[in-house]
Each structure stands twice: as structure tokens, then as C-alpha cells.
Amino acid sequence: MVPYWLMQYAQVTKMLGNARLEAMCFDGVTRICRIRGSLRKQVWINTSDIILIGLRDYQDNKADVILKYSADEARSLKDYGELPEYVELSETDGFDPEDDDEIQFKDRADEDEDTEV
Numbered sequence: 325m326v327p328y329w330l331m332q333y334a335q336v337t338k339m340l341g342n343a344r345l346e347a348m349c350f351d352g353v354t355r356i357c358r359i360r361g362s363l364r365k366q367v368w369i370n371t372s373d374i375i376l377i378g379l380r381d382y383q384d385n386k387a388d389v390i391l392k393y394s395a396d397e398a399r400s401l402k403d404y405g406e407l408p409e410y411v412e413l414s415e416t417d418g419f420d421p422e423d424d425d426e427i428q429f430k431d432r433a434d435e436d437e438d439t440e441v
Contacts, residue, residue: 334348
């Protein structure tokens with residue numbers, strides 16, 4: 325468990341690959357962060373996401389990703405004053421399985437009736 329004084333909020337600026345990313349911490353320092361093994365395949369992190377990182381005692385420019393906040397959680401953090409006012413949050417979380425307005429399916433039975441002679 326990481327002590328609370330070694331944790332900090334950050335915003336992802338660039339994905340580097342190999343479970344690493346670059347994040348701008350809200351103390352003004354850009355750090356290279358490593359995504360922990362338990363988060364790698366369960367949580368998808370994208371650019372401009374708000375994350376919680378654990379700082380390292382021995383390396384100031386490196387950190388570990390502890391948690392990714394959803395868009396709703398990030399808005400709540402901003403409303404509570406945990407995040408600075410200048411932070412721009414994304415409007416959506418990405419894919420929404422309930423949002424199928426753009427998918428149009430064609431009925432195959434209609435095609436079969438048209439081709440019969």
C-alpha cells in the first residue's frame with residue numbers, strides 16, 4: 325500500500341507502449357509512469373485520462389499508475405476541488421454498448437423475396 329503523501333493526480337499526455345505512459349502531474353512535473361500488472365489487461369488508459377499515480381522515493385521522474393478514473397469520477401474530483409481548474413476533461417469514456425444509433429441492419433428476408441422469379 326502506498327502512503328497517501330506519495331500519491332498524486334495526473335493527466336496522461338502520451339502513450340509510450342510497453343505498459344508505459346507519460347503523464348503531467350498537477351505539481352508541474354512530467355513523469356514516465358508504468359502501468360501495474362493488475363491494470364494492464366483490465367483497464368484501457370488513453371491520452372487525457374485522469375489517473376492516480378504512486379511516486380517513487382528514489383526516482384522523482386518515474387511513477388506507477390495505481391488507478392484510472394472514469395470521466396464521471398474525474399468530473400466529481402474537479403467539482404470537489406481535487407483537480408485544478410485549468411484541467412480539460414474528456415466528455416465521454418469511449419465506447420458505449422448502449423449507443424447503437426448508427427448501426428443499421430438490413431433484413432435478409434427482404435433480399436430473398438426480391439431475387440425470386
